[in-house]
Amino acid sequence: MKKIMILAIALLMAGCVTLNQGGRSVSFQESWALLPFINNTETPYAGERAEAVTAALLYARGVQQLKRGTAEPAKPEEISLDRGEQRQRAAMELAKQKKVKYVLMGTVNEWRYKVGLDGEPVVGFTLQVVELPEGRVIWSGAAGKSGWSRDAVSSVAQQVLERLLSEFTEKK
Template identity: 45%
Template sequence: MQGIKLFGGAARANWMRGVATWIAGLAVAATFAGCATINTSAAPQLSRTESWAVLPIVNYTETPQAGMAAEAITQSLLTSSGFTQVKRYPANLSRETLVEPTDRASIDRALDWARKENVKYAVSGAVEEWRYKVGVDGEPAAGVTLQVIDVQSGAVVWSATGSRTGWSRSSLSSVGQKLIASLIAPVTQ
């Protein structure tokens, strides 16, 4: 009795092509894992040693305190990137609560505070999405817009907007942190 060749000739070539196709499919899936879309303007040279402030990030979502979460992440990322003088606006200047989102007037009040504190640059923005998607997998999704403002003139010197999703096992805060880190990368590098 002769042994059976499991992988001989054409059968082996077909099997190898199938494995190669499967591996290529995994590579494509890994590439698009946690898909992100980011648009950013060119960042001017901004000093890390100047005084910076994180102003209100307006929450346009249905998720309570999403703007405050984005503010905390932004402040932490700036500080960990070597920005030595990062201030946070006083809590009484923001109206964000569990049921009422921050309004644009709070940004104006915070900008006035920053001028009185002699802050050079301020980061502000908006959260457009901060949730787990409804469905079988419940993927986390975040959408954020950030801008750097020259406090004295009120001019926007840099801006970026983006969105990112993660896998169903990802946390919303990690997706938000990755998105915000990608958005401010031109400023922090």
């Protein structure tokens, strides 16, 4: 056990993190793309906010080559129409063209403060890691959380996204 811990620390310090998911190796040294999140909430730009937090967490976990989004930002009139699905599809095609190995795609299902005296923050997400060019989903997770009235939605979102990413990166 001690040797495994030393090896894991050495790999992390070297910046080479390889994960084994279902018999396949997934490397943070490969190219990754973070696709635009689909926003299933009534909160404008919740998807973009979740993407920003997720990108920071991926960099902190060792992803070195992370491509983000599409060539064009979301237009206000598109946000309510398709919730970001067109941008996500376009980003997936762009990732395939650029020969990205893995994409992380997500959906924001909740991003708000509960109605009431305390106004507790509530968030909910689904994430998927897809291996390209096959388009095979190699990991999927969903999580949500309600925080305390003194918490910010973004803080609770960071906690939930961190938990989801840790489930993915720590599974062997």
